Amino acid sequence: LLTETFDAGRSWSHPVKTALPNPNAAIAGMRIQGGPFQDGLMMVFNNSPESRNRLSLGYSKDNGRSWQLLHDFEFSDDTALRFSYPYMIQSSDGHYHLVYSWDRLYIKHIEFNDRWLQQQLSREEEGV
Numbered sequence: 067l068l069t070e071t072f073d074a075g076r077s078w079s080h081p082v083k084t085a086l087p088n089p090n091a092a093i094a095g096m097r098i099q100g101g102p103f104q105d106g107l108m109m110v111f112n113n114s115p116e117s118r119n120r121l122s123l124g125y126s127k128d129n130g131r132s133w134q135l136l137h138d139f140e141f142s143d144d145t146a147l148r149f150s151y152p153y154m155i156q157s158s159d160g161h162y163h164l165v166y167s168w169d170r171l172y173i174k175h176i177e178f179n180d181r182w183l184q185q186q187l188s189r190e191e192e193g194v
Contacts, residue, residue, distance in 0.1 A: 068130050086124065086133055087115040094152035094164070095130075101160055101180045108183075109133070110152040110164055121149035121166060125187065136186040139164070139176060 067081035093111040098104060106127045113122035113135065121140040124133040140149040152166040161179045168174045 070129070084130070084133070086111065086113070088112055089114055089116050089118060091118055092151050094154040094166075096154050096156065099156055103127075103180065103183060108154065108162070110139070110154055110166070112149065113138070117145040118148040118150050119143075119145050121152065123186070125183075134187070134190050136183070136190055139166075140168070 068084050069081045070079045071077065088111050091112040093109055095107060095109040098106045098108060103125075106125060107130055109124045109126070109130075111122060111124065112118045113120045113124075119140075119142045120138060122135055123137045123139060125136050126133045147169050148167070150167045150170070152164060154162060154164045156162050161177055162183075164176045164178075165173055
């Protein structure tokens with residue numbers, strides 16, 4: 067669901083359903099600061115309506131009204147395997163850091179930058 071605030075969180079719009087699947091699982095979202103993607107949104111979410119066996123990166127340049135699927139960080143045909151509780155930040159050097167639970171056994175860390183993000187956007191636009 068998408069809801070918006072324009073007064074620093076004192077009030078929120080009515081929730082609107084999005085086209086993104088998610089099995090009632092945690093997501094991580096952030097507004098990009100600086101660089102070529104200034105003010106875009108990134109979101110890491112379980113890209114499945116029923117299970118947590120896929121963890122994907124989405125990008126929006128229109129405040130979350132539409133999303134491009136850029137990359138699957140994790141995918142398994144085994145629906146019992148779970149990738150959960152993503153958390154994402156952008157560090158002072160402009161790099162992005164993602165951490166999440168890998169099948170409730172490990173914490174996985176992935177670091178990427180604007181160059182990698184641009185490559186994913188280019189691949190998506192080319193249909194690769």
